[in-house]
Amino acid sequence: MIGAKRKTIAAERIAGVIGNDFVTIHETDALLTSVDAWPLSLAKIRAGELIPFADIVAYPHNVEEVSQILAICSELEIPVTPVGGGAGSCGGIIPVYGGLHLDLKRMNRIIGIDHDSMVVRVEAGVVGIDLEEHVNRFGYTTGHTPTSLRASNVGGFLATRSGGSMSSLYGKIEDMTLGLQVVIPDGSIIECKAVPRHSVGPDLKQVFIGSEGTLGVITEATLQLFPIPEERRFRSMCFPDITSGLDAIRSIFRAGIRPSVVRLYDETDTAMSIAPHFEVDDESCMLLLAFDGSRERVALDEQQSANICQAHGAQDYGDGPSRRWWEHRYDMYYPSKFLTSGYSIADTIDVVATYDRLERVYWSMKEAMESEGAIVLCHFSHMYLHGGSMYMIFFSSQPDAESLWSTYERIWHAGIEACHKEGGVMSHQHGVGLTRSTYTEDELGSSFHVLKMIKQALDPKGIMNPGKLGMGVQK
Amino acid sequence: MDSEQYADQIRLCASCPKLCRHVCPTFSAWRSNAPTPHGRAILLHYEAVGARNLDDRAVEVIYQCLQCSHCLTWCIPEVDIASIVEMTRERLVSEDRYPSGLDRLKQSVDANHNPFGEPHGTRTSWYVTEGGEVTRIVYFTGCTASYREQSIAVATVELLRSIGYQVLVLDDEWCCGSPLLRTGFVPDALVQAEHNVEVLNSIDAEAIVATCPGCYKTLVKDYPEHGLSIRIPVRHISDLLDEKLSALDESDFSEVITYHDPCHLGRHSGVYDAPREVIRKISGVEVSEMKRNRENATCCGNGAGLRTLFPDAAKRIGSSRIQDAKDVGARVLVTSCPFCKNMLKGQADESLDVFDLPEFVLGMTQRLNQKDE
Ligand SMILES: Cc1cc2nc3c(=O)[nH]c(=O)nc-3n(C[C@H](O)[C@H](O)[C@H](O)COP(=O)(O)OP(=O)(O)OC[C@H]3O[C@@H](n4cnc5c(N)ncnc54)[C@H](O)[C@@H]3O)c2cc1C
Ligand code: SF4
Numbered sequence: 001m002i003g004a005k006r007k008t009i010a011a012e013r014i015a016g017v018i019g020n021d022f023v024t025i026h027e028t029d030a031l032l033t034s035v036d037a038w039p040l041s042l043a044k045i046r047a048g049e050l051i052p053f054a055d056i057v058a059y060p061h062n063v064e065e066v067s068q069i070l071a072i073c074s075e076l077e078i079p080v081t082p083v084g085g086g087a088g089s090c091g092g093i094i095p096v097y098g099g100l101h102l103d104l105k106r107m108n109r110i111i112g113i114d115h116d117s118m119v120v121r122v123e124a125g126v127v128g129i130d131l132e133e134h135v136n137r138f139g140y141t142t143g144h145t146p147t148s149l150r151a152s153n154v155g156g157f158l159a160t161r162s163g164g165s166m167s168s169l170y171g172k173i174e175d176m177t178l179g180l181q182v183v184i185p186d187g188s189i190i191e192c193k194a195v196p197r198h199s200v201g202p203d204l205k206q207v208f209i210g211s212e213g214t215l216g217v218i219t220e221a222t223l224q225l226f227p228i229p230e231e232r233r234f235r236s237m238c239f240p241d242i243t244s245g246l247d248a249i250r251s252i253f254r255a256g257i258r259p260s261v262v263r264l265y266d267e268t269d270t271a272m273s274i275a276p277h278f279e280v281d282d283e284s285c286m287l288l289l290a291f292d293g294s295r296e297r298v299a300l301d302e303q304q305s306a307n308i309c310q311a312h313g314a315q316d317y318g319d320g321p322s323r324r325w326w327e328h329r330y331d332m333y334y335p336s337k338f339l340t341s342g343y344s345i346a347d348t349i350d351v352v353a354t355y356d357r358l359e360r361v362y363w364s365m366k367e368a369m370e371s372e373g374a375i376v377l378c379h380f381s382h383m384y385l386h387g388g389s390m391y392m393i394f395f396s397s398q399p400d401a402e403s404l405w406s407t408y409e410r411i412w413h414a415g416i417e418a419c420h421k422e423g424g425v426m427s428h429q430h431g432v433g434l435t436r437s438t439y440t441e442d443e444l445g446s447s448f449h450v451l452k453m454i455k456q457a458l459d460p461k462g463i464m465n466p467g468k469l470g471m472g473v474q475k
Numbered sequence: 476m477d478s479e480q481y482a483d484q485i486r487l488c489a490s491c492p493k494l495c496r497h498v499c500p501t502f503s504a505w506r507s508n509a510p511t512p513h514g515r516a517i518l519l520h521y522e523a524v525g526a527r528n529l530d531d532r533a534v535e536v537i538y539q540c541l542q543c544s545h546c547l548t549w550c551i552p553e554v555d556i557a558s559i560v561e562m563t564r565e566r567l568v569s570e571d572r573y574p575s576g577l578d579r580l581k582q583s584v585d586a587n588h589n590p591f592g593e594p595h596g597t598r599t600s601w602y603v604t605e606g607g608e609v610t611r612i613v614y615f616t617g618c619t620a621s622y623r624e625q626s627i628a629v630a631t632v633e634l635l636r637s638i639g640y641q642v643l644v645l646d647d648e649w650c651c652g653s654p655l656l657r658t659g660f661v662p663d664a665l666v667q668a669e670h671n672v673e674v675l676n677s678i679d680a681e682a683i684v685a686t687c688p689g690c691y692k693t694l695v696k697d698y699p700e701h702g703l704s705i706r707i708p709v710r711h712i713s714d715l716l717d718e719k720l721s722a723l724d725e726s727d728f729s730e731v732i733t734y735h736d737p738c739h740l741g742r743h744s745g746v747y748d749a750p751r752e753v754i755r756k757i758s759g760v761e762v763s764e765m766k767r768n769r770e771n772a773t774c775c776g777n778g779a780g781l782r783t784l785f786p787d788a789a790k791r792i793g794s795s796r797i798q799d800a801k802d803v804g805a806r807v808l809v810t811s812c813p814f815c816k817n818m819l820k821g822q823a824d825e826s827l828d829v830f831d832l833p834e835f836v837l838g839m840t841q842r843l844n845q846k847d848e
Binding site: 026027028029031032033035037042043045046047048049050057059085086087089103105106108125127129130133137148150151330331333334335336337339340 | 483486487488489490491492493494495496497506507508509513514517518520521524525526527530532533536550551552766802
C-alpha cells in the first residue's frame with residue numbers, strides 16, 4: 001500500500017490523463033481486479049480470505065495514455081502491475097506491494113489484417129477468443145489455442161510466453177510474434193518492427209515477451225496468421241507405458257511429421273480423463289494426436305504416425321478419445337463441487353525438458369510431490385522435435401486452511417526442486433507469477449544476473465510488478 | 476434456490492477461471508472484471524462467509540447486470556447468476572440499499588402503471604376500435620409498445636385483425652411488473668400483477684397475446700411462481716403468427732435479414748424457431764445468423780434496469796449488437812421484442828433497418844399487396 005497522500009495525488013494525476021471514469025480507488029474494483037486463476041488465490045477466496053489488491057485501478061485506452069501513466073508512476077515511485085485478462089494461473093497480477101493496477105482491457109482494438117503478409121496487428125487488451133473469431137471470418141487462424149482463450153488477452157499471452165495446445169505445429173506466442181510495441185517505465189514508447197526475421201542485433205522484442213510486467217507494458221503486437229487448415233484429423237493410440245509413448249512421439253517428429261496436437265497421458269491421467277469415456281486397460285497410457293493441413297498431407301501424416309505408434313506397441317483407438325478431448329477441452333477447468341468443497345486445491349506445475357531427461361523429470365517430480373501427500377496425474381502436453389512439456393496436475397485436501405496453505409507450498413517446492421535436480425525447466429507456458437518467483441534465480445543460474453541488469457537499466461526505480469520473476473522484493 | 480444451493484453456486488462461480496466472461500455483455504461494456512458473473516459471485520461469496528460486506532460499489536455491481544443469462548449457456552456447473560442477482564436485488568430493496576436511480580421507475584409504475592412516467596390514461600391512445608371479427612383475442616400491449624413503440628402496437632392489431640381476430644386492448648392493463656421484479660421491488664410488482672390477473676381473468680377470449688417477451692415471460696412464469704394464475708392461454712406473437720401465417724407464394728425480397736433473439740423470448744422461454752420461421756414465410760429469405768445467435772445470442776443491453784441506471788453502457792451493448800448485424804451484411808434486423816427494437820433502432824444508422832416482428836410482417840404483406848395491385 002502506498003499511503004493515502006500519494007494515492008490521492010497519483011489517482012488525481014492519472015485521472016487528469018484518462019478521465020475520472022477510468023480510474024478508481026474503490027476497494028471492490030481493486031479486489032476484483034486482483035483475482036486471476038491462481039488456484040491458491042481462489043482457494044483463499046473460498047476460505048473467506050481477502051487477497052492483496054492495488055490502491056488504484058486505471059483503465060487506459062491507448063498507448064499514449066499508458067505512456068503518461070507510467071511517467072507519473074515513475075516520478076511518484078508507485079508500483080505498477082499490468083493486468084491482462086486476469087486468467088493467469090500463478091498470481092502474476094497480484095499487486096504484492098499495492099500501487100497501481102494498470103488494466104489493459106479497454107485497449108481492445110484489432111487494428112488490421114495485412115492479407116499479403118498474413119499478419120494481424122492488435123492491441124494488448126484484445127481477448128484471445130475475440131481475436132480468433134475475428135480472423136476466422138477472413139479464413140485465418142492465429143493457431144494459438146490455450147484453454148484460457150476465452151479470458152486471457154494478447155498482452156497476457158505475450159507477458160507469460162503462453163503456449164496453446166497446438167504449439168507443436170503453430171508454435172508458442174513467442175514464435176508467432178513479429179512485431180511488438182512496449183512502454184517502458186519512464187514512459188518511452190518502444191517499437192520493435194514487424195518482420196519475419198532480422199539480423200540487427202539481438203531480438204529485443206524477446207526481452208519483453210515473458211517479462212510478466214516487470215520491464216514494461218506491452219501495448220500492441222503484430223502476430224502471424226495461418227490459413228484455416230483444409231482438414232483437421234484426430235487419432236488416438238494407447239501405449240503400455242509412457243516410455244513407449246515417448247519413444248513413438250520422438251520417432252514421429254524425427255520422421256518429419258508435425259502433428260498439431262500431441263498429448264500423452266500417464267496411467268493415472270488416462271484412468272481419470274480417458275477411462276470414464278472409453279474402455280482402456282489399467283496402467284495404459286493414451287496418446288492423443290491431431291493433424292492440420294491439406295487433405296492429402298494430413299492423411300499421409302496420420303497414417304505414418306499410426307504405423308510408428310503401432311510399431312511401438314500401441315493399440316489403435318481411432319479418432320474417439322482425441323476428438324472428444326478437443327471438443328471438451330474446456331470442461332476440466334470448470335469448478336466442480338468436489339474440487340471446491342472444504343479445504344481442497346488442484347493446481348498444475350507445467351515443466352519442460354529435452355527428451356534425454358524428460359522421463360526422469362517426470363518420475364522424480366511425481367515421487368517428490370506424492371511424498372508430500374499429493375495425488376498426482378500428468379500428461380505430456382506440448383511436444384516438439386527435441387523434447388516437450390509436462391502438465392503435472394496435483395490435488396490435495398486438508399482439514400483446515402492453514403494445513404492446506406502449507407501443504408500446497410511444500411508440494412510446489414518438492415515439484416520444482418525435483419524438476420531442477422533432473423535438469424528440467426520449471427515452466428513451459430504458465431510463467432512464473434508468484435508460485436515460481438522465488439525459484440527464478442535457481443532456474444536461471446548465472447543468467448539471472450543478466451536479467452537483473454536489464455531490470456536495473458529499464459526500471460531503475462523498480463516500479464514494474466515488484467516481487468515477480470524473483471526481482472524487486474521489498475523488505 | 477434454497478440457501479444451500481445459493482452458497483454452493485456462488486462458491487463454485489467464485490472459483491471459476493472466467494469461462495463465460497467473453498459473452499457477458501456488461502463485461503464488454505465496461506471492460507472490467509467487476510461487472511461479470513465471476514465478479515458478482517466473489518462479492519456475494521465474501522458476504523456469505525462473513526468476510527466482507529457489500530459496500531455501495533458492490534451494490535452497484537449487482538445492479539450492473541442485465542440478467543440475460545448468457546453466462547448460463549456457457550456454464551457447465553449451471554450457475555444461475557441471473558437468478559442470484561435477482562434474489563440479491565430483492566434483499567437489497569428490502570434493506571433499502573438499492574440505487575436511488577431506480578426510485579423514479581418504481582414510483583412511476585406504482586402511480587402510473589408504466590415505467591416511463593406517462594399518464595395511465597394515454598396507454599391506449601394509439602388504438603382505434605373496430606368490430607366485425609369473430610375470435611376474440613386480448614392483446615397485452617405492454618408499456619414499451621403502448622408509449623414508446625406504438626407502431627408495433629398498431630401493426631400487431633392490424634395483423635391480428637387481418638388473420639381474423641377481434642382484438643381486445645384493455646384500458647385497464649397495467650405494467651406487467653417485470654421492470655420491478657428484475658430490479659428487486661417484488662411487493663410493488665405484485666400489486667401490478669394482481670390487478671392484471673384480475674382484469675385478464677374477467678375477460679372471455681380465446682387467448683392473450685403479447686409482443687413483449689418480458690411481459691410474456693412475466694405472465695407465464697413469474698405470475699405462477701407468485702401463486703397467480705391466468706385462466707386464458709398466454710401466447711407470444713411469434714408463436715401465433717407462425718401457426719396462422721402461410722408462406723407467401725412468391726417473394727422477391729432480396730435483402731439480407733438477420734434476427735436478434737430477445738433474452739426473455741430465447742434463453743428464458745426457449746422460443747427460437749417461430750420468429751425465424753415467420754420471417755422466412757413472409758419474406759422468402761432465410762435469416763442470416765449473427766455470430767452469436769439463438770441460446771448464444773448477445774443481449775441488446777436494454778434489460779433489468781441497466782438502461783435506467785447506466786444508459787451509456789447499455790447503449791454501448793446495443794451498438795455492439797448492431798455491429799454484429801452489420802458484420803453479416805444485414806440490411807434488415809428483425810427482433811421480436813419492443814424493448815430490444817427500441818434499443819437497437821436507437822443505435823442503428825440508415826444502413827440498417829430495425830423492425831419488430833409484427834411491423835416486419837405487416838410491411839411485407841403490404842409490399843405484396845401493392846405488387847398485386
Ligand atoms: C482455464 C485456464 C487454462 C489455461 N490454459 C493455458 C494454456 O493452454 N496455455 C497457456 O500458456 N496458459 C494457459 N493458462 C494460463 C494463462 O491463461 C496464461 O498464462 C495467459 O497467458 C495469461 O494471460 P492473461 O491475459 O490472463 O494474463 P494476466 O493473468 O492478466 O497476467 C499475467 C501476467 O502478465 C502480466 N501482463 C499482462 N498483460 C500485460 C501487458 N500488456 N504488458 C505487460 N505485462 C502484462 C501481468 O502483470 C501478469 O504478471 C490457462 C489458465 C486458465 C485459467
Ligand atoms: S457463471 Fe459459470 S462459467 Fe460463468 S464464471 Fe460463473 S461458474 Fe464460470
